[in-house]
Amino acid sequence: MAAMPHSFSPSRTTCASLLRQLQMIWDEIGESDSDRDNMLFQLEQECLDIYQRKVEETRKHKADLYKLLVEAEAEVASIISSLGECTSFSRGRGTLKQKLAIITPVLEDLRSKKEDRIREFSKIESQICQIRNEIAGCEQFNSVSDPEVIQNDLTVKKLGELKSHLHELQNEKILREQKVNSHISEIRELSVVMSFDFLNTLNEIHRSLGDSSEGTQKSISNDTIARLTGAIHMLKQEKQQRLKKVQDLAKCLIELWDLIDVPIGEQKPFSHLTRLLSASVDEVRAQGCLSTDIIEQAEVEILRLNVLKASKMKDLVFKRQAELEEIYKEVHMYVDSESARQILNRLVESGDIDLSDLLQSMDDQIRKAKEQALSRRDILDRVEKWKFAAEEEKWLDEYERDENRYNAVRGAHKNLKRAEKARSLVSKLPSLVESLTAKIKTWEADKGIPFLYEQEPLLHSLCEYNVQRQLREEEKRKIRRRLQEQSAVVQEALFGSRSATKKPLGQSTNANSMAGTPIRRQVLTPSGRYGTSTRKDHRESGRVNTITPVNYVALPKDSGFGGS
Numbered sequence: 001m002a003a004m005p006h007s008f009s010p011s012r013t014t015c016a017s018l019l020r021q022l023q024m025i026w027d028e029i030g031e032s033d034s035d036r037d038n039m040l041f042q043l044e045q046e047c048l049d050i051y052q053r054k055v056e057e058t059r060k061h062k063a064d065l066y067k068l069l070v071e072a073e074a075e076v077a078s079i080i081s082s083l084g085e086c087t088s089f090s091r092g093r094g095t096l097k098q099k100l101a102i103i104t105p106v107l108e109d110l111r112s113k114k115e116d117r118i119r120e121f122s123k124i125e126s127q128i129c130q131i132r133n134e135i136a137g138c139e140q141f142n143s144v145s146d147p148e149v150i151q152n153d154l155t156v157k158k159l160g161e162l163k164s165h166l167h168e169l170q171n172e173k174i175l176r177e178q179k180v181n182s183h184i185s186e187i188r189e190l191s192v193v194m195s196f197d198f199l200n201t202l203n204e205i206h207r208s209l210g211d212s213s214e215g216t217q218k219s220i221s222n223d224t225i226a227r228l229t230g231a232i233h234m235l236k237q238e239k240q241q242r243l244k245k246v247q248d249l250a251k252c253l254i255e256l257w258d259l260i261d262v263p264i265g266e267q268k269p270f271s272h273l274t275r276l277l278s279a280s281v282d283e284v285r286a287q288g289c290l291s292t293d294i295i296e297q298a299e300v301e302i303l304r305l306n307v308l309k310a311s312k313m314k315d316l317v318f319k320r321q322a323e324l325e326e327i328y329k330e331v332h333m334y335v336d337s338e339s340a341r342q343i344l345n346r347l348v349e350s351g352d353i354d355l356s357d358l359l360q361s362m363d364d365q366i367r368k369a370k371e372q373a374l375s376r377r378d379i380l381d382r383v384e385k386w387k388f389a390a391e392e393e394k395w396l397d398e399y400e401r402d403e404n405r406y407n408a409v410r411g412a413h414k415n416l417k418r419a420e421k422a423r424s425l426v427s428k429l430p431s432l433v434e435s436l437t438a439k440i441k442t443w444e445a446d447k448g449i450p451f452l453y454e455q456e457p458l459l460h461s462l463c464e465y466n467v468q469r470q471l472r473e474e475e476k477r478k479i480r481r482r483l484q485e486q487s488a489v490v491q492e493a494l495f496g497s498r499s500a501t502k503k504p505l506g507q508s509t510n511a512n513s514m515a516g517t518p519i520r521r522q523v524l525t526p527s528g529r530y531g532t533s534t535r536k537d538h539r540e541s542g543r544v545n546t547i548t549p550v551n552y553v554a555l556p557k558d559s560g561f562g563g564s
Contacts, residue, residue, distance in 0.1 A: 065096040072103045079110040083117060084155030117154045124162045131169040135176070137221030176220035183228035184209060190235040193284060194242060195291035205231060240281050242290040249298040250274050256305040259359070260312045273298055313355040314348050320362040324369055331373040331380055332453050376451070379443060382436045383453065389429050390465065392422040397472075429469075437462055 026036055079085075094102075184202065191198040202209035205227045206219040250273040257267055267274075272289060284290065309316075321337075321344055328335045347353050399419055440451045440459050450457045 062096065065100060069096055069099050069103065072100065072107050076103065076107050076110055079107075079114050082152055082154045083110070083113060084157065085110075114151075114154065117159070118151065120159065121154060121162065124159070124166050128162065128166050128169055131166075131173050134173065134217070134220055135169075135222070137219065137223050173220060176225065177218070179225060180209075180218055180220055180228065183225070183232060186232050187228070187235060189285065190232070190239055192287050193290050194235070194239060195288045195293070196235070201231060236281070239284070239290060242295065243276065243279070243281055243284055245295060246273055246276055246290060246298070249295065249302060250277050252302055253298065253305070256302065256309055259316055260305065260309050262305070270298060270301065310355075313359070317344055317348060317355065317358060317362065320359060320366065324362065324366050327366065327369045327373055331376045332383075333372075333376075375443070375447075379436070379439050379451065379458075382432065382439060383458065386429070386432055386436055386462075389425045389432060393426045393429065396422040396426060433462060433466065 026039075031039075187201060188198050190196070191201060199210045206224045208216060208219045209224070209228075250270075253267075253270055254274060254277075256262070272286070273294070276284060276289065288294065318341065321340060325335055325337050325340075344358075347358065348355065396419060399415065399422075437459065440462075443451055444459075451459065453461065
């Protein structure tokens with residue numbers, strides 16, 4: 001039997017003692033030597049088997065240790081490669097256990113780094129996966145398990161790429177959230193204007209949009225955004241249609257109010273409709289201003305007014321006729337009011353014509369009458385100036401024929417000022433008539449009809465006026481020449497002819513005195529004109545009697561005496 005190592009001396013001592021005890025027992029039993037040799041041989045074989053198994057186990061243990069060392073080294077190399085570390089690891093010298101003791105802490109440290117890196121990768125990829133699911137519209141994106149991390153590339157570069165991708169997705173998520181919130185705000189404004197159920201509208205698009213509980217994530221998927229966009233488009237179209245309907249109803253209300261003279265107090269409940277007449281779609285934001293209730297109220301009011309209009313239609317027709325007649329009257333156009341009213345009365349009572357169409361026709365007539373009146377306005381203004389100037393001309397003629405116009409009576413200074421203005425105005429009459437005539441001819445050429453004024457062609461009236469004015473001017477010239485001739489005769493009678501022989505002053509005076517002939521002299525009459533008068537001294541009565549001739553002589557304006 002092979003000697004055991006020194007470290008196992010207690011075991012060797014035990015085996016020897018046991019062998020001696022076995023010999024002693026065999027001696028006592030009386031075993032033969034052959035039996036004893038067989039037993040010892042068996043015992044030796046059993047010991048060899050035990051040693052053999054131990055050797056095999058030890059060899060296997062060595063192989064396991066070597067395998068562990070190789071695997072550890074391979075794992076270290078793999079982790080270093082996956083982490084992108086720049087360090088390298090060498091096995092070094094020593095026993096297998098020594099090598100394992102060296103590599104084990106290195107491996108544990110690398111494993112720790114790898115686990116940390118994997119958790120970081122997993123966290124980022126989980127966020128990326130969650131955002132992708134949100135964008136894709138997956139319903140269960142909050143319960144998605146952590147994604148598998150590809151462990152063969154855990155480098156810092158790969159981690160940076162993932163972080164950059166995550167940042168891009170986070171920015172896209174923010175933009176989508178802003179877009180969704182903007183769409184929700186727009187839908188809220190449109191719903192408020194038209195009194196729609198805002199939350200119900202959002203829930204129909206996606207249930208997360210109408211959920212106001214804390215922590216609820218609103219859907220930002222392409223489908224949700226597309227449905228929000230479609231809802232906004234639909235609401236805008238509905239808003240535009242309702243606004244047009246409200247504006248049409250407001251116009252109809254205003255027309256009916258004007259037709260049947262509805263009091264202001266009855267119009268106020270619908271003032272919110274009339275304020276929308278000139279409003280654009282984007283300007284309409286008041287709460288409920290385009291609701292179905294508002295539209296129904298307006299429709300009911302229009303029905304009521306239409307019933308009221310039917311009962312007042314006859315009065316409206318004749319009111320329109322009066323308005324038409326007033327327009328013609330203001331511009332001095334003739335209209336046969338009696339005949340027109342009789343025709344209208346027959347039409348209304350017969351029922352053969354729609355009164356709304358009749359009113360529309362009369363409105364068209366009023367519009368045309370206003371246009372025609374507007375085209376006549378400039379000429380009529382000139383006609384008024386002409387008539388006023390002609391009246392002033394007539395007054396001036398009468399004023400100049402008045403022999404008492406210079407008397408110191410009340411209002412004389414006002415008449416003098418009026419006369420000055422009248423002369424200035426009369427001096428402009430020819431040019432005024434000429435320009436008026438040109439205007440009328442242009443108007444008639446453009447319209448193709450004569451310009452009537454109080455049923456008479458105005459050009460004919462102007463021609464007659466010009467003829468009469470020329471006749472008056474001619475008459476004035478004749479009177480002026482006659483007066484000049486009379487003035488010359490009177491002066492000759494007073495002072496004699498220049499070619500006659502002059503008598504001595506004393507002799508003539510004495511002769512006249514002795515003959516009792518009245519002395520003639522030129523005096524200023526009360527009217528401010530010069531004339532002749534006679535004076536005779538009645539010494540017996542002690543007074544002077546002045547006799548005024550019946551006819552006075554009016555001197556021409558250019559003589560320098562009196563007159564104007």
